[in-house]
Amino acid sequence: MSRAFNFSAGPAALPESVLVQVRDELLEWKGERASVMEVSHRGQAFIDCAAEAERDLRELMGVPEDYAVLFLQGGASLQFSMVPMNLLSAQASADYIVTGAWSQKAVKEAKRVGGVKIAASTEGENFARIPRQEELKLDPNAAYVHYTTNNTIFGTEFHYIPDVGSVPLVADTSSDMFSGPMDVSKFGLIYAGAQKNLAPAGLTLVIVRDDLLKRTPSSLPTMLQYGVHVENKSMYNTPPTYAVYIAGLVFEWLLAQGGVKAIEKKNIAKAALLYDYLDTTEFYRAPARKIDRSRMNVRFHLHDESLDSEFLVGAKAAGMDQLKGHRAVGGMRASIYNAMPREGVEALVAFMEEFRRRHA
């Protein structure tokens, strides 16, 4: 096996057993005498495949009956627009909690549609922390409150669900969905690009509460209306069938792991391993505030950034890839999503300690 431990922030590592199954049935899928990617989305085999993926997702996340689950395209970036186009109006305003570059992009798109109030922003602190509940300036008349649950670039994560009263809560969960349990009933709408914890890029997941569908103006482009996709069970047009199939296999894998509760336990342990090590040394520095640290994206810097290249080359030689931090912040980033085995984190810590000793 010459696969590396892959710390990519996204598109990211998928469970190896899933990839093996994908490979083994690539040319012939079940009784279909064709690849999954070669069969009609209107045929029974694919309809069953998508329905099973939805069933498993509902079981994993405990999605209540009055929420629709959609398999769409366009990534979180298209959701930045679809959310306000469907839920906001020119006369109304929505509250946005700004905790990083992705929230900022969401704000930018919402402003094209209606009013935006910033409920809180940690931009002044380089997004190194998550605002507390008490800091949120919430408008009781807001069309919704939007936030980003996990910030891949800055390595922070909400470890609480904002209490927004009766205002619908909207969350971009692209980088931590399925990393642990989530009380879906507390949300009006949840969306996630799939390319981190779920499937190859090109699939976007949306979970939306039925009553919100009434808000959509009928003037919207058909493809941007949530209700159209709900009515058509995500098959108004051809869905990204291959990505849906792989997401389905990942859901099966998650269930076999014991579900999101069990996965969360593993994720907490993996993250602790790395953060605990970071806290023992000043050779490395983790900029995110401790209580807000992300379990998915562990961001750290070498005390001496002139060693960055050597660190990356050494890590690669030791079988660890894609550790370079986001270009906006530099340094290192270890993305340790569901598919990263504990052994990968152990190997990273061992390498970091060995590298530190060599340069101490």
Add this chain to the structure above:
Amino acid sequence: MSRAFNFSAGPAALPESVLVQVRDELLEWKGERASVMEVSHRGQAFIDCAAEAERDLRELMGVPEDYAVLFLQGGASLQFSMVPMNLLSAQASADYIVTGAWSQKAVKEAKRVGGVKIAASTEGENFARIPRQEELKLDPNAAYVHYTTNNTIFGTEFHYIPDVGSVPLVADTSSDMFSGPMDVSKFGLIYAGAQKNLAPAGLTLVIVRDDLLKRTPSSLPTMLQYGVHVENKSMYNTPPTYAVYIAGLVFEWLLAQGGVKAIEKKNIAKAALLYDYLDTTEFYRAPARKIDRSRMNVRFHLHDESLDSEFLVGAKAAGMDQLKGHRAVGGMRASIYNAMPREGVEALVAFMEEFRRRHA
């Protein structure tokens, strides 16, 4: 080998040699120690992969320098909206040639944005033919002229490029792009969902002439602005990397076949084989007007539709799948895109003749 001859209209068959390569490098792609679907779209390996796909596409189609090539998401259905949102305005109008269900959907979305004039429609004749150049009522002040080059449901295809003077010509080529040469310089914009001749569903190809990018109103959602995707080389957000990779392999395969000129020759021969047979018997009926017959989707009906089920069961037993016609028109449909080998068409004709004899 238990793969069938797969006549699906889309998602459709891909070249088997491409699928074999996809399978063989599924867990480890080149020197990446990861699957293509697990690496960052910002990494050099994927940037090179996408650039090579674009280069091969440009070579295949002879795309002029002043046209951008985009790899997007959302299918032709999202293009039905993006085209008018970018190129039309509320005060202007565009001409639409209506030759089937897909053109009708395109009209519906354009009407949300601005004026629409129907340059021609064959709806009154059940879309069994393509209008001639002389029939087109073209407005010299139109923002653009839109048409659908091939109609998958009705089995018709434009075998000429409409002459629209200096008005930009926009074409939905989802089901016949890369089936033969196309003079790109005659078009303002060409788009295609990839799931027929190119790649798995979830990738949309757009080829757009630079001067048209100036029309886009800056108020549009960022993700719907062609110019944003041009500036960002289709990486404004995460592209559907796996589908781009497979499209790239299909382009390589097309080049190895001798390019689109050689593929067209094969496609003409494959279609002739089937249509010539259909013309010898009254047991089957091909509703599309002869000169407008599609080379991609051969639509036919049994003279006695009570035999339809038996036909489909028999075809399946003989190794031929997905021959059922679209629910809107019934009957049969043999989609014989680039990846369908001549042997598949020969097998179908042999089966049809055997079936006819049995029931004559």
